[in-house]
Structures are given as structure tokens and as C-alpha cells.
Amino acid sequence: MHKLTNKLENKLANELVNEQVSELAKAFSTIRDHTGTLAQPLSAEDCCVQSMPDASPAKWHLAHTTWFFETFILEQFETGFRPFHPAFRVLFNSYYEGVGEQHPRAQRGLMTRPSLVEVQAYRQNVDQRLLALLGQTMAPDQMLQLTALVELGLQHEQQHQELMLTDIKHLLSMNPLQPPYLAWDEMAETMKEAAAGAATATALQWQPFEAGIVEIGHAGNGFFFDNETPRHRQFVEPFSMASRLVSKGEYLAFVEAGGYQNPLLWLAAGWDWVQQQKLTRPLYWQAAHAQFDSAWREFTLHGLQPLALDEAVTHISFFEAEAYARWAGARLPTEAEWEYAAATQTTDYFGIAWQWTTSSYAPYPGYVVLPGAVGEYNGKFMVNQYVLRGSSSATPEGHARLSYRNFFPATARWQFSGIRLARS
Numbered sequence: 001m002h003k004l005t006n007k008l009e010n011k012l013a014n015e016l017v018n019e020q021v022s023e024l025a026k027a028f029s030t031i032r033d034h035t036g037t038l039a040q041p042l043s044a045e046d047c048c049v050q051s052m053p054d055a056s057p058a059k060w061h062l063a064h065t066t067w068f069f070e071t072f073i074l075e076q077f078e079t080g081f082r083p084f085h086p087a088f089r090v091l092f093n094s095y096y097e098g099v100g101e102q103h104p105r106a107q108r109g110l111m112t113r114p115s116l117v118e119v120q121a122y123r124q125n126v127d128q129r130l131l132a133l134l135g136q137t138m139a140p141d142q143m144l145q146l147t148a149l150v151e152l153g154l155q156h157e158q159q160h161q162e163l164m165l166t167d168i169k170h171l172l173s174m175n176p177l178q179p180p181y182l183a184w185d186e187m188a189e190t191m192k193e194a195a196a197g198a199a200t201a202t203a204l205q206w207q208p209f210e211a212g213i214v215e216i217g218h219a220g221n222g223f224f225f226d227n228e229t230p231r232h233r234q235f236v237e238p239f240s241m242a243s244r245l246v247s248k249g250e251y252l253a254f255v256e257a258g259g260y261q262n263p264l265l266w267l268a269a270g271w272d273w274v275q276q277q278k279l280t281r282p283l284y285w286q287a288a289h290a291q292f293d294s295a296w297r298e299f300t301l302h303g304l305q306p307l308a309l310d311e312a313v314t315h316i317s318f319f320e321a322e323a324y325a326r327w328a329g330a331r332l333p334t335e336a337e338w339e340y341a342a343a344t345q346t347t348d349y350f351g352i353a354w355q356w357t358t359s360s361y362a363p364y365p366g367y368v369v370l371p372g373a374v375g376e377y378n379g380k381f382m383v384n385q386y387v388l389r390g391s392s393s394a395t396p397e398g399h400a401r402l403s404y405r406n407f408f409p410a411t412a413r414w415q416f417s418g419i420r421l422a423r424s
Contacts, residue, residue, distance in 0.1 A: 017143060024147055025134045031154050031161075032127055034396070035065060036120075038164050041182050044116045050109025051174050055167040055414065060092065060108045063119045065157045066126045067092035071099060072374065073149050074129055077142070084122050085114070098373030151223055152374070158396040162416075165301065165394040170414045173284055173299045180303035206240040206423060207345065214340045217364055218403040227378040228403040230366045234336040239422055241333060241341040244348055245355065246324065246419040249309030251316075252296065254324050255281050265326050270319030273411055283315040283413040312418050314353045314393075318386045318410040321356040321419045333422035335359040335405070338389045343402055350400050353418030354388040361385040361407035385409050392416035 039047060039058050047059040056064075067088060075081050083089060091111065093102040103111070114122075134150070168181055217231035218224035260280045263271045273279075284299040285307065296307035316324075325331050333341070335357040342349040349355075362382050369379035385407045391400030394416050408415060 017140070021134055021143070021147060024150055025131055027154060028130065028134070028150060029127075031157055031396075032123070035062065035157060035161055035164070036123070038161060042168065046168070046171065047116050048109065048112060049171055050106075051167070051171040052414075053106040054412070055170050056105075056108050056163070057111075058164055058168060059116050059119050060111070061160045061164045061167070062116075062123060063088065063092045063114075064094055065153075065160050066119075066123045068156055069130050069150075069153050070126050071096075073146065073153065074126065074133065076149075077133055077138075077146055078129060084125050088114075088122065096373045096376050098376060149374075152377075155223055155225070155399070156377075158399045161396050162392070162394045162399075166415050169284075169299075169301050172301075178299055178304050181301040183302055202244060204421075205243040207243055207341065208240045209236070209238065209337070209341060209344075211236060211238045214336060216336050216339045216403070218401075222401070224401070224403060225378055225405070226370050226375075227363070227367070227382075227405050230364060231403075232365050236334070236336055236340060237424065239333070239337055239424055241337065241345075242330070242421040243345075244420075245312040245353055246328075246421065247309060248298075248307055248311050248313045250328075251282065251313040251324060251419075252307070252309065254327050255285075257327070259323060259327055262327075265323045267319060267322060270323060270410070273319055282313065282320065312348075312352050314416045314418050315413050316356070316417055316419055317413045318356050318408075320413075321417075322358075324419055325421055328421060330421040330423050332356055332358045333420065335387045335389055337422055338420070339402060342389070349389075349420075350391045351395070352393060353390070353416050354392050354406050355390045355418060355420040357387045357389060359387045361387050361405070381407065388415075388417055390420075 039062060042058055047062075048057050050057050050060075070084065071089065071093075075083075089099070090101045091103050091114075093099055094105075095102060130150070133146070138146070165181075172179055172181055213233050213235050215231055215233055218228040219231050259265060260274060266274060286297045286299070286304070288295045288297075297304055298307050299305075322332055333355075336359070338349075338355065338357055363379070367379075369375045370377070386409075388406040388408065389404070391404070392415070408417070
């Protein structure tokens with residue numbers, strides 16, 4: 001009887017594992033296909049050019065996300081592994097010192113070879129091999145390790161899907177023709193940019209929160225990055241959080257009131273940056289043009305458009321967000337305040353713009369870096385950057401979560417980053 005029970009338990013366990021692997025394989029195909037869909041509106045020339053050192057060509061994103069699966073999974077688990085192309089190990093390694101050398105980041109746009117066609121063949125080859133690997137029978141501990149790495153690779157790919165859109169937007173904005181990435185009706189199927197409008201049309205309200213000890217960080221089931229752990233306690237003083245993000249119309253008032261000319265509103269490093277870069281307005285904003293009714297216009301993924309005053313302002317750096325908050329008689333929230341508030345509210349905390357916090361990107365108490373090259377994913381970047389919370393209109397569906405910690409330097413503007421105000 002005991003042996004029969006064990007056989008039944010093993011059978012049920014195997015069936016559960018097989019079902020989970022089958023679902024993972026479907027997710028793999030869906031997410032990988034979506035990356036290809038994002039590149040479809042682009043020409044081969046579009047896919048090769050790098051608009052600035054912080055951005056990457058679309059071709060590089062297509063190859064690097066494939067490199068991740070080949071290097072961290074196929075190389076470890078595939079019998080008789082052979083790389084698709086030996087040179088790709090260096091060309092498409094982003095920053096993993098544990099894997100070996102990397103091609104200089106600022107020179108990714110000089111790689112006219114391999115061609116886009118060859119990179120697409122690389123993706124197809126690795127996809128077929130990865131799916132075949134998932135279909136193999138292996139020991140339970142090996143399968144657990146394999147599926148965990150595949151899930152990490154898919155989350156990594158979704159991050160690059162958002163980066164592809166931000167990098168494409170920056171690239172096309174520098175083209176004198178200022179071409180659209182997609183028409184408005186096509187854009188609605190690619191990202192949730194249209195949702196950024198209605199959510200900020202309501203009057204801003206201040207939602208109060210009491211002082212107390214709050215828990216932040218990942219809890220429960222589901223995927224999480226290591227930088228979201230461990231869950232821990234923090235004390236917060238009484239504060240209020242704005243019910244919505246700052247709109248373009250509200251930020252325009254800051255611009256027209258001379259916000260970029262008033263050093264008293266800026267952190268010292270921020271003011272130096274504004275002066276050096278000769279900044280007078282947000283990235284992608286342009287002054288009056290006779291073709292439009294609005295006095296201002298903005299470059300978007302669907303081309304040059306009148307400035308939509310009711311939409312949330314995006315592409316704002318930490319320095320700009322902090323200066324605006326000071327001008328508005330408020331401040332930016334800490335990430336503990338943001339997570340505490342977002343956990344209890346149903347308004348627009350997600351899907352519009354990443355929201356700057358005043359929290360430096362640093363390890364949580366008790367954080368331990370993962371071993372090996374995969375451990376380089378987050379831990380080594382915990383310096384000189386600020387945490388952003390929420391998600392943006394470019395964030396893939398299902399990728400956002402309450403404990404997600406995005407991070408960028410204080411001068412970063414090309415991401416879909418915005419402002420949520422707080423008050424003490």
C-alpha cells in the first residue's frame with residue numbers, strides 16, 4: 001500500500017511538473033514572439049543605429065536577449081552544446097564579467113555585422129533548441145534549475161522589450177524627418193500609451209497615511225528579482241500621497257514660470273547639469289509651431305503631436321522631478337511610502353509612468369547577492385542611482401508588481417519616468 005501511495009504521489013508530481021513546463025514553454029514562445037513584433041515596424045537601418053551611449057540598437061536587444069538564453073541555459077543544459085556563432089559570446093554580452101569580455105557599450109551601433117537577418121536566424125535557432133530542451137526528461141532538481149533560469153530569461157526579455165521602445169523613441173526623435181514608430185491605431189496594440197491620458201484628467205487629491213511600521217519587499221508567490229528581497233520593516237512618519245501623477249499641463253506651468261532658470265529650485269548637482277546641458281524643457285518637448293493649435297508639441301512614438309496637457313508628464317529625470325516637487329510645495333516619496341500607499345490604493349500607480357522616489361538604489365537589510373554570473377544582474381549596480389516604482393505604458397503586460405524596483409541615474413530622461421508628489 002505504501003509503495004502504491006508513493007507511485008501515485010510521484011505520478012501526480014510529474015504531471016504537475018509537466019503542466020508547469022508546458023505553460024512555461026507557451027510563455028517563452030509568446031514573449032519571444034512579442035519582441036520580434038516590436039521590431040517589425042523598423043527598417044534594417046533603424047535596427048542598427050545607436051542614438052546615444054545609454055541606448056542600444058534594436059538589433060543588439062534582439063541578439064542580447066537571445067545570448068542570455070544561449071549562454072546561461074543552453075550552454076549549461078544542452079547535450080553537445082555548440083554556440084550559434086563563437087564571436088557572439090563577446091559581441092552581445094552586456095556586463096557579465098563572470099562570462100568574459102564584452103564589446104564596448106558605446107560602440108554597439110558600429111556593428112553593421114552580423115546583419116539583422118543573421119540575428120533573426122540566431123533567435124530562431126536558440127528558440128528551437130530551448131523549446132526542445134524543455135521537452136526533455138531530466139532529474140527534478142535539474143528541471144527546477146532549468147525552469148527558474150528560463151523564467152529569469154523571460155523577465156529579462158520583458159525588460160528589454162521596454163528598453164527597445166524607449167531606445168527606438170530616442171532614435172527616431174533625432175531623425176530630422178521625425179518619423180512615427182507606429183500610427184496611433186497600431187500603437188494601441190503595442191503599448192498602453194493611450195492610457196496615459198484619462199488617468200490624470202481628474203483633480204489632484206491628497207491621500208493621507210498614518211505613521212507606523214510597514215513591510216516592504218516581495219511577499220508571496222510569483223517571480224521576483226533578488227533586489228526586491230528580503231521583505232523587511234521600515235518606519236514611516238505621517239504623510240500624504242498625490243492621487244495621480246503630475247500632468248503635462250502642470251509641468252508646463254513650471255516651465256513657463258521659469259523653473260529651469262531658477263537655481264533655488266534645484267539640487268546643486270541638478271543645477272550644474274541643467275546649465276551644462278542648456279536645458280529649458282523636458283525631453284521631446286518642442287516650442288510653438290503653426291501647424292498645431294497647441295503652443296507646444298511633443299515627439300511621441302506615433303510622431304509629432306500637440307502637447308496633451310491632461311496626460312501624465314513623462315521622460316523626466318530625477319533632478320527635474322525633484323525641482324518640480326519643490327516648486328509645487330511638495331516632495332518626492334520614499335520607496336517605502338510609495339509601496340505602502342500603492343498597496344492600499346487602486347488609482348494610477350501602474351501602467352502610466354515609472355515614478356521617481358528619493359530612495360537611493362541600495363540593498364535591503366539582509367540582502368545577499370546570488371552566486372555566479374547571474375548574481376551580477378542587480379547587486380553590482382547599487383550605487384549612484386535612484387529607485388523608481390510602478391510601471392509605464394511601455395512595460396509589458398504582467399511584468400509589473402508592487403515590489404518591483406527600477407533604477408536609473410539622476411540624469412536619465414529617455415525612460416517613461418514621471419512624477420508622483422508626496423507631502424510630510
